[in-house]
Amino acid sequence: SQQGEEDPQALSIQEGENATMNCSYKTSINNLQWYRQNSGRGLVHLILIRSNEREKHSGRLRVTLDTSKKSSSLLITASRAADTASYFCATVGRSGGSNYKLTFGKGTLLTVNP
Amino acid sequence: DAGITQSPRHKVTETGTPVTLRCHQTENHRYMYWYRQDPGHGLRLIHYSYGVKDTDKGEVSDGYSVSRSKTEDFLLTLESATSSQTSVYFCAISPTLYEQYFGPGTRLTVT
Numbered sequence: 001s002q003q004g005e006e007d008p009q010a011l012s013i014q015e016g017e018n019a020t021m022n023c024s025y026k027t028s029i030n031n032l033q034w035y036r037q038n039s040g041r042g043l044v045h046l047i048l049i050r051s052n053e054r055e056k057h058s059g060r061l062r063v064t065l066d067t068s069k070k071s072s073s074l075l076i077t078a079s080r081a082a083d084t085a086s087y088f089c090a091t092v093g094r095s096g097g098s099n100y101k102l103t104f105g106k107g108t109l110l111t112v113n114p
Numbered sequence: 115d116a117g118i119t120q121s122p123r124h125k126v127t128e129t130g131t132p133v134t135l136r137c138h139q140t141e142n143h144r145y146m147y148w149y150r151q152d153p154g155h156g157l158r159l160i161h162y163s164y165g166v167k168d169t170d171k172g173e174v175s176d177g178y179s180v181s182r183s184k185t186e187d188f189l190l191t192l193e194s195a196t197s198s199q200t201s202v203y204f205c206a207i208s209p210t211l212y213e214q215y216f217g218p219g220t221r222l223t224v225t
Contacts, residue, residue: 031212033212033213040219041218041219042204042206042216042217042218042219043157043204043206043214043216044216045213045214045215048212048213088156088157092211092212100211101159101172102147102159102211102212102214103159104149104156104157104158105156106154106155106156107156
């Protein structure tokens with residue numbers, strides 16, 4: 001079963017605006033990651049935030065993590081048409097024994113209109 | 115996609131035929147994964163490998179088998195393809211148990 005659930009499922013904004021996507025999860029995690037997927041391509045890793053971190057920045061990306069609410073948000077500032085893609089959160093937690101497993105949500109489709 | 119390739123990139127096959135998809139990496143990463151991506155389901159893990167000859171099942175492993183005889187190659191086999199296995203298949207690699215790097219995908223159609 002899916003661990004992360006992104007919200008909204010689809011988001012359409014104008015170039016220059018900020019885009020915020022949310023991810024909720026159900027069980028304890030080691031870390032949470034965000035990935036981008038352009039149409040017809042593989043996923044690209046964007047940023048990782050560990051369970052003991054609350055906020056992380058990378059360029060125009062800002063990720064927050066609230067482990068008490070089991071939620072994360074991805075903020076893309078000053079969006080560009082090239083940011084149009086699907087964005088997935090993925091949680092890393094134990095799957096039994098000593099193995100960790102990465103579990104993906106269903107994604108948010110972001111459309112940035114020029 | 116640098117350092118990881120998948121072959122074939124597209125394949126059409128008939129129900130009941132065996133199919134093998136290949137993932138090849140040049141990064142010497144320990145961990146390799148096979149996912150399928152379907153509308154409404156996101157990415158689901160089929161099988162993964164944590165070393166040569168060491169593999170384990172993911173959440174949708176029924177009807178699939180894998181093999182890893184070399185660090186660089188991870189094969190996914192559909193023993194007898196069914197229409198429900200029509201999907202886009204992604205291979206991923208990882209040096210650790212954390213961030214993963216994805217291949218370009220294989221679009222498989224089972225008629």
